[in-house]
Amino acid sequence: MTVPPGINFAGQHRIGGLVLFDADIELPGGQWTCLLGRSGVGKSTILRLILDLETGGQFAGSITATDGAGLAGRISYMAQSDLLLPWLSVIENVCIGARLRGEKPDTTRAADLLARVGLSEHTHNKPNTLSGGMRQRAALARTLFEDRPVVFLDEPFSALDAGTRADMQELAAEVLHGRTVLLVTHDPSEATRLAHQIIIMSAQDAQAWPVPDTLPPRSIDDAQTLACQIRLLAHMRGIAA
Amino acid sequence: MRGRDILIAVLVGLALWQTTVLLTDAPHFILPSPWRVAQAAFHSRAIIAENAWVTTVEVLLGLTLGTVLGAATAIHLALSKTAERLMLPLLVFTQAVPVFALAPLLTLWFGYGMGSKIVMTVIIIYFPVASAFHDGLTRIDRGYHDLSVSMGAGKYHFMRHVRIPSALPSLGTGLRLSAVYAPIGAVIGEWVGASKGLGYLMLLANGRAKIDLMFASLIVLACLTVALHIAVGRLADWLSDYARGVRHP
Incomplete structure (x- = not known):
């Protein structure tokens, strides 16, 4: 497979005149980016905007692929519900x-x-x-x-039990290796296991969060992964509060 | 509806009927007893069967045509926003016109034969089928829509492979309603002007004071309606099961 494109997303999204988020995000080509943030902050909206799906708001900004080509027909999508x-x-x-x-x-x-x-x-x-x-x-x-070279995953494993979820994470990491992946998740453990890059979204901005030095998928009991997960969870709780 | 339940309902109905005859002591040309009606049905079985066949054909053809037209309209409206915007209010408005009032006009236009009764039946069931199916086609899971858009689906392929199968239970709901309305359409058409059919036979029997024959025709009509209701109910169940992946097509 040729190197998949990265995606640059920058702009402001408004719903009914109110700013939902103002974000500048880069999805590196061929890597997993995990997007976290509290409910309603607009994580899935970013995914929908890039997929050119209806969002019920107005977006002002730019969405481009790093290879300069259009994104239509180059992204596949997997949602929380299996939609079979x-x-x-x-x-x-x-x-x-x-x-x-x-x-x-x-x-x-x-x-x-x-x-x-x-x-x-x-x-x-x-x-x-x-x-x-x-x-x-x-x-x-x-x-x-x-x-497709780019794959968007919108909380696809969130409804599964813990064991099945861990299995699915490993399977997804294996079969989607080498593609540009954007995973929207609420789970710090999932993000630290799978991400090359973690981004935490808030209404004000989207900030990168340091990931362990090892390559994903990381082992559940890896010390660095666990430490990262604990710090991330503490940060998320701070945001939620 | 199980066979035993139907049998019990029939027996209770017959008992109530017979009791009413005994208590009121009504003359047989006002309220004949079940036994007298059974005798009339047996003696006139040939003429009843001939007219029941005509009504059955009218109902089945009307039901089939009305379903095809109603379903085609629903698909067309669901595919075209413009058609939906223009035609949906018109469809609702046409329902404000009492369809029964159209019967004399239909007889004038389509004659005393089967044609006017079939058209009457089609008109009566067209809206319930179109409305229920259109509702199902437009209330599709948003996730299916998003997935299809991300896959680059064409709108006709999306309609064929996703929207229509997922809306089959709604079509079944429309068909269930139609099974109740269709015989009404055919019989009213026959009342207004016909030379055959159970509605015609009922009027004829009434005019000649053969109330037992009228009752026999009425009971045959009721049996036809119940049989249609059961058959269409099974079809609707099958459509619903297919959409849920319970049975193989």
Whole structure:
């Protein structure tokens, strides 16, 4: 894969005349950026603005890719809800992007991706037969099927139990390696494990937070990771208060 | 609705009817007993069956055409904001006109045959189907919409692969309503002007003081409506189950 582009985001977002945030963020190409901040500060709004989705507000600023090309068609998206279509089988869900673009789906590649996320045995099952973790793995396979250089993850693991969440974090880090990833999360542990760069958002600005020297994904019991996580949590609690 | 429940309801209804006949001592040309009606139904089974067939065809054709037109309208409105803005108020306004009042006009335009009854049925069920399905098509999960936009979906493909399947339970709701309204449309059409059908037979029997035959026709009509309600209910359940991924198509 060629080096994926980074993204520069700078500007002010207003809702009903009130400033929601004023942020200047750089997402380095080929790296994971984790975006944290209290609820309602506009983390998901940044993601939606870059994806060119409806936000219900007015944005004044610029969103550019570091390679100068447009961002349309180069970002895939995974939300908190798995958004699997209940009436389709797992493999049909993985291929849905191709169908929605009127293309012939490559089911061989979809099956390979399902094998990669450990769902080979559930290829033709309906989503309602899968557990929460399996559903998110299917959603991850669907995200990979899009084969885009940039991937946006909006709290995709937040509804999972702790063990499944840790498994999913490692799987996502492995399969999305080398892509430009923006992960919106509330979880300091998740951010310190996965991020090359952590950004903490507030209404006033977006500040970088120092990450451990080691490369992600970091081990849960790594001393530096734990220390970073504790400091980050304390900082987040200070912000919330 | 289970078979046992239906049987109990029928028996209770017959018991109430027979009790009323006994208590009021009404003459048979005012309120015939269930047994007398059963006898009339048996003796006139050929003429009842012939007219019931006509009404059934009118109802089924009206239901099918009305559903196709209503669903097509709903899809068109959901695809085009302009069409939605212009046509939706018009559709609601047309519902302010009592459809039954149109029956004489429809008979004038489409004749005394099946045509006017089918059109009447179509008009009656068109709005419930269009309205319920349109509601389902426009109340789509925002997440599906966002995901589709990020995938570069075309609006027609998004409609076909996401919006229509997710709105099938709403279409089922519209169909359930239609199953109740459709026989009303056909029978009212027959009352206004027809030479066949259960509505026609009821009027004919009433005019000749054959109240037992009128009751027999009425009961056959009720049975047809219940059968239609059950069949359409099963179809609606299947649509809902399909959308939830419970059963295979």
